[in-house]
Amino acid sequence: MNIDKLIKLSKKPELFKRSNAEFWNDPHISKKMLEAHLNPDWDAASRKLETIDASVKWLSENILPNQNIKILDLGCGPGLYASRLAKRDYFVTGIDYSQRSINYAKKKVEEDKLDIKYIYQNYLTIDFEDEFDVIMLIYCDLGALINKERDILLEKVYQALKPGGIFIFDIFTDKNRDASNLRRSWEVAEDGFWSKKPYLALTETFLYPDEDTFLDQTIVMTDDKEINIYRIFDHFYTKETITDLLDKFGFRDHSYYSDLVGREYSRESKTLAIVTNK
Numbered sequence: 218m219n220i221d222k223l224i225k226l227s228k229k230p231e232l233f234k235r236s237n238a239e240f241w242n243d244p245h246i247s248k249k250m251l252e253a254h255l256n257p258d259w260d261a262a263s264r265k266l267e268t269i270d271a272s273v274k275w276l277s278e279n280i281l282p283n284q285n286i287k288i289l290d291l292g293c294g295p296g297l298y299a300s301r302l303a304k305r306d307y308f309v310t311g312i313d314y315s316q317r318s319i320n321y322a323k324k325k326v327e328e329d330k331l332d333i334k335y336i337y338q339n340y341l342t343i344d345f346e347d348e349f350d351v352i353m354l355i356y357c358d359l360g361a362l363i364n365k366e367r368d369i370l371l372e373k374v375y376q377a378l379k380p381g382g383i384f385i386f387d388i389f390t391d392k393n394r395d396a397s398n399l400r401r402s403w404e405v406a407e408d409g410f411w412s413k414k415p416y417l418a419l420t421e422t423f424l425y426p427d428e429d430t431f432l433d434q435t436i437v438m439t440d441d442k443e444i445n446i447y448r449i450f451d452h453f454y455t456k457e458t459i460t461d462l463l464d465k466f467g468f469r470d471h472s473y474y475s476d477l478v479g480r481e482y483s484r485e486s487k488t489l490a491i492v493t494n495k
């Protein structure tokens with residue numbers, strides 16, 4: 218092991234410095250992530266099935282204007298929301314850039330004989346115009362984007378919505394993590410989450426206070442001297458900061474909830490769900 222290199226890699230990187238390896242589309246990690254998505258009792262890659270069911274129920278009874286509308290689910294994963302919405306007669310398109318999740322979703326749609334369009338694509342490259350009644354981005358994914366990409370996505374969502382269309386998403390708030398207690402941990406495994414080769418993983422959380430952003434950085438070293446660095450950013454928001462952002466991109470009439478099950482907005486909530494309009 219080259220300790221000098223490790224010391225250098227462990228330093229706090231500049232804000233939004235990218236990973237040097239694929240996360241969502243890595244063959245091994247995406248397999249582990251799909252297992253996490255499909256575990257009904259984990260709030261890991263997707264929320265627990267019980268929460269997803271409650272969310273779809275709340276959305277369809279309170280937020281979605283009527284059946285027979287076109288919904289775009291960005292970062293749909295294995296289609297847990299899309300399939301439930303399609304069963305309630307909404308026309309759903311799901312986009313994700315995990316090939317493994319999209320393959321799973323496509324297979325499931327055939328088995329369940331549902332009418333859902335799944336597209337394997339980076340959602341930062343979508344180019345729809347006035348096409349969808351509703352666009353969803355679920356499980357705080359807006360906060361994982363670097364600011365430049367977040368702005369691209371907000372522009373594209375606005376463009377893809379029909380006039381009056383609805384954008385539904387959630388985010389983590391400043392109450393989600395304790396900024397005074399930043400994590401440092403390590404793991405050795407023979408075949409674990411990060412690699413099927415034996416590895417040592419060093420994880421550290423950094424805070425960029427001026428940008429309201431955490432970084433979870435994991436350095437993964439395998440015995441063949443390969444070093445992969447995974448950087449997952451987590452931009453947290455308050456009601457005020459997300460409102461400013463939505464106003465800037467032209468959205469209007471925002472409604473705020475504590476989560477996508479419709480819990481009343483509270484300043485103390487760790488998540489914030491927003492329903493806004495074009």
Ligand SMILES: C[S@@+](CC[C@H](N)C(=O)[O-])C[C@H]1O[C@@H](n2cnc3c(N)ncnc32)[C@H](O)[C@@H]1O
Binds near residue numbers: 241356
């Ligand atoms: C935290 S998971 C949430 C999945 C789903 N929304 C749910 O709650 O069950 C994030 C998903 O977004 C996808 N994703 C992340 N960035 C993406 C991008 N730029 N384009 C398309 N999909 C993306 C990932 O592959 C993953 O399936």
